[in-house]
Amino acid sequence: MLATQVRDRPTSQRPLGVIYLPSSSRTVGTGHRDLTGFELARRIAALREVEFAGCYDSSRVPPGKLYFVPAYALVGDQARKLGIETEHDLFGGVVPHDFVATKAITHPLIARDREAPQGWSHDFPHEVREIVLFGFTAFCRTDARQAGFLALERGPIRLKPGAGDGGRGQVVVARSSELDAAIETVDPADLGRCGVVIEEDLLDVSTRSIGQVIIGDLSAAYCGTQHLTQDNEGRPAYGGSTLFVVRGGFDELLRVELPCPAQEAVKYAHRYDLAAYRCFPELIGSRRNYDVLQGRNDAGQWRTGVLEQSWRLGGASGAEILALEALKANPALNGVCAACVEVYGSTAKIPDDAVVYFQGDDPCVGPLTKYARIERQCDAF
Numbered sequence: 051m052l053a054t055q056v057r058d059r060p061t062s063q064r065p066l067g068v069i070y071l072p073s074s075s076r077t078v079g080t081g082h083r084d085l086t087g088f089e090l091a092r093r094i095a096a097l098r099e100v101e102f103a104g105c106y107d108s109s110r111v112p113p114g115k116l117y118f119v120p121a122y123a124l125v126g127d128q129a130r131k132l133g134i135e136t137e138h139d140l141f142g143g144v145v146p147h148d149f150v151a152t153k154a155i156t157h158p159l160i161a162r163d164r165e166a167p168q169g170w171s172h173d174f175p176h177e178v179r180e181i182v183l184f185g186f187t188a189f190c191r192t193d194a195r196q197a198g199f200l201a202l203e204r205g206p207i208r209l210k211p212g213a214g215d216g217g218r219g220q221v222v223v224a225r226s227s228e229l230d231a232a233i234e235t236v237d238p239a240d241l242g243r244c245g246v247v248i249e250e251d252l253l254d255v256s257t258r259s260i261g262q263v264i265i266g267d268l269s270a271a272y273c274g275t276q277h278l279t280q281d282n283e284g285r286p287a288y289g290g291s292t293l294f295v296v297r298g299g300f301d302e303l304l305r306v307e308l309p310c311p312a313q314e315a316v317k318y319a320h321r322y323d324l325a326a327y328r329c330f331p332e333l334i335g336s337r338r339n340y341d342v343l344q345g346r347n348d349a350g351q352w353r354t355g356v357l358e359q360s361w362r363l364g365g366a367s368g369a370e371i372l373a374l375e376a377l378k379a380n381p382a383l384n385g386v387c388a389a390c391v392e393v394y395g396s397t398a399k400i401p402d403d404a405v406v407y408f409q410g411d412d413p414c415v416g417p418l419t420k421y422a423r424i425e426r427q428c429d430a431f
Contacts, residue, residue: 064100064115065098065100065114065115065116065117065139066100066101066112066113066114066115066116067095067100067101067102067103067112067114067116067117068091068092068094068095068098068100068101068102068103068116068117068118068119069091069102069103069104069105069106069112069116069117069118069119070087070088070091070092070104070105070106070118070119070120070121071105071106071118071119071120071121071124072084072087072088072105072106072121073087073121073122080410080412080413081412081413081414082408082410082412082415082418082420083121084121085407085408085410086363086368086407086408086420087119087121087363088105089407089408090119090141090363090367090368090371090407091119091141093371093375094117094119094141094265094371095117097265097266097268097371097374097375097378098117098265098266100117103116106118115133116132116133117138117139117140117141118132118134118139118140118141118142119140119141119142119363120140120142120362120363121362121363122142122151122362123142123143123144123145123150123151123361123362124140124142124143124144124145125144125145125146125147125148126144126145126146126332129144129334134334135334136334137264137334137335137336138264138266138336140334140336141263141265141336141337141363142335142336142337142361142362142363143333143334143335143336143337143338143361143362144332144333144334144335144361145330145332145333145361146169146330146332146333147167147168147169148167148243148244149167149169149170149212149243149244149245150169150330150333151359151361151362152212152213152244152245152358153210153212153213153214153247153357153358153359154187154189154212154213154244154245154246154247155171155174155175155187155326155359156175156178156182156185156187156247156356156357156358157175157182157185157186157187157247157248157249158172158175158176158179158186158187159172159186159187159188159189159193160186160188160193160196160197160200164188164189164190164193165188165189165190165193166189167189167242167243167245171329171330173328173329174325174326174329174330175187177325177328177329178321178322178325178356181318181321181322181354181355181356182322182355182356182357183249183250183252183343183353183355183357184201184204184249184250185197185201185207185247185248185249185250186200186201186247186248186249187212187245187246187247187248188241188245188246188248189241189242189245189246190241190242191233191236191238191241194209194233194236194241194246194248195229195230195233197248198223198226198229198232198233198248199226199229201248201249201250202223202225202226202229204250204347204348205250205251205347205348205349206222206223206224206250206251206348207222207223207248207249207250207251208220208221208222208223208247208248208249208250208251209221209222209223209232209233209235209236209246209247209248210246210247210249211236211237211240211241211244211246211247212240212244212245212246212247213240213243213244216287216288216365217286217287217288219235219236221235222251233246249357250347250348250353251347251348252343252344252345252346252347252353253345253346253347253348254345254346255343255344255345256275256276256311256343256344256345257275257276257341257342257343257344257357258273258274258275258276258311258312258315258341258342258343258344259272259273259274259275259276259291259293259339259340259341259342259366260272260273260274260315260316260318260319260320260339260340260342261274261319261337261338261339261340261360261366261370262299262300262303262323262338263336263337263338263370263374264336264337265336265374268374268377268378269297269298269299270295270296270297270298270370270373270374270377271295271296271298271299271300271302271303272293272294272295272296272303272370272373273293273294273303273308273312273315273316274291274292274293274294274366274369275291275292276288276289276290276291276341276365277289277290277291277292277391279392279393279394280394281394281415281416282394282395282415282416282417282418287392287394288365288392289391289392289393290365290389290390290391290392291365291366291369291389291390292369292387292388292389292425293366293369293370293373293387293388293389294308294385294387295369295370295373295377295385295386295387295388296384296385297377297383297384297385300316300319300320300323303316304316304317304320306385311344311354314344314354315342315344315354318342318354318355318356319340319342319356322340322356322359323338323340323359326359333361335361337360337361337362337363337364337367337370338359338360338361339359339360339361339364339366340356340357340358340359340360341356341357341358341360342354342355342356342357343355343357365390365392366390367390368390368405368407368420368421368422369388369389369390369422370388371422372388372390372405372422372423372424373386373388373424376388376424376427380427383427385427386424386426386427387424387425387426387427388422388423388424388425389422389423389425390420390421390422391404391419391420391421391422391423392418392419392420393418393419393420394415394416394417394418395417396417398419400419400421401421401423403423403424404421404422404423405421405422405423406419406420406421407420407421407422408420409421
């Protein structure tokens with residue numbers, strides 16, 4: 051039986067409304083990310099039992115305390131100007147510097163004196179070195195090249211733009227002769243701002259989503275599995291996640307008897323989460339999601355490693371919100387399995403019990419449907 055206890059958390063002033071903070075403008079565009087975020091913010095307002103104030107416009111800010119749902123992780127000064135002080139003031143996260151919200155923080159520089167942005171933490175990659183894959187972060191091409199040659203001594207590597215998501219822009223390099231061309235694909239401005247990750251590449255992989263979400267007095271933690279699909283160009287793309295969600299936080303999730311690989315992934319994500327709060331004390335997070343990769347390296351060894359964090363709305367947020375809605379509707383419910391699905395093309399079949407977050411022609415990726423549904427209420431994984 052799952053634990054039902056929820057840890058006591060200090061709550062901030064009850065907001066008068068929930069407002070969505072879009073990615074780049076005062077209005078929500080036609081892209082699937084903003085339209086999905088807008089719909090999620092509307093459902094969060096219902097969860098908090100307050101008015102949904104729509105899209106944020108700095109020229110017309112509603113009076114009173116607001117709860118924000120940003121499309122991206124906020125930086126400290128920006129959050130303070132909006133009145134965000136604790137995890138109860140937003141769904142997402144606040145970081146001290148832009149790069150802290152990227153996968154760049156996961157790995158060390160090739161040497162302590164190498165190029166890095168202001169605020170870089172040498173302590174964090176040192177603390178998480180046992181729970182991540184072998185790799186380095188670089189903020190210039192010279193350092194990326196040296197790190198790449200060193201990492202290639204262990205086998206094939208994967209180059210990943212620090213701020214990339216959904217696998218976009220990643221390149222697998224198997225030989226040193228391929229390294230320079232791969233590094234050239236990284237935009238110089240992005241390289242200096244968010245870095246590039248050089249990491250061992252695994253085979254026969256599965257990606258687990260481990261996370262914790264807090265909205266008002268509701269909190270839940272989950273262990274899930276990501277699924278791949280093909281986009282409209284036939285390329286591999288994120289296809290959704292299936293989450294096993296429990297009431298409470300990481301501590302409650304760790305008490306559940308999960309299969310050994312899943313249990314290991316949860317432990318690694320929890321350690322990564324704790325290290326982030328130690329090394330970046332200004333961090334605020336009410337939506338904390340961690341991608342954990344499991345597979346075999348070039349030598350055939352089993353490897354588990356946290357890839358990155360997501361302290362913002364993410365691909366699994368549709369399932370997260372649906373799970374919180376189920377837990378609120380039934381206080382006796384201990385656990386729930388929720389899934390979110392992304393289907394490319396114009397012929398998606400939508401289950402009758404699904405909640406659709408987006409269905410249309412995205413200007414960047416083409417026809418796409420995104421929905422979530424509760425698969426079952428459960429007390430076991």
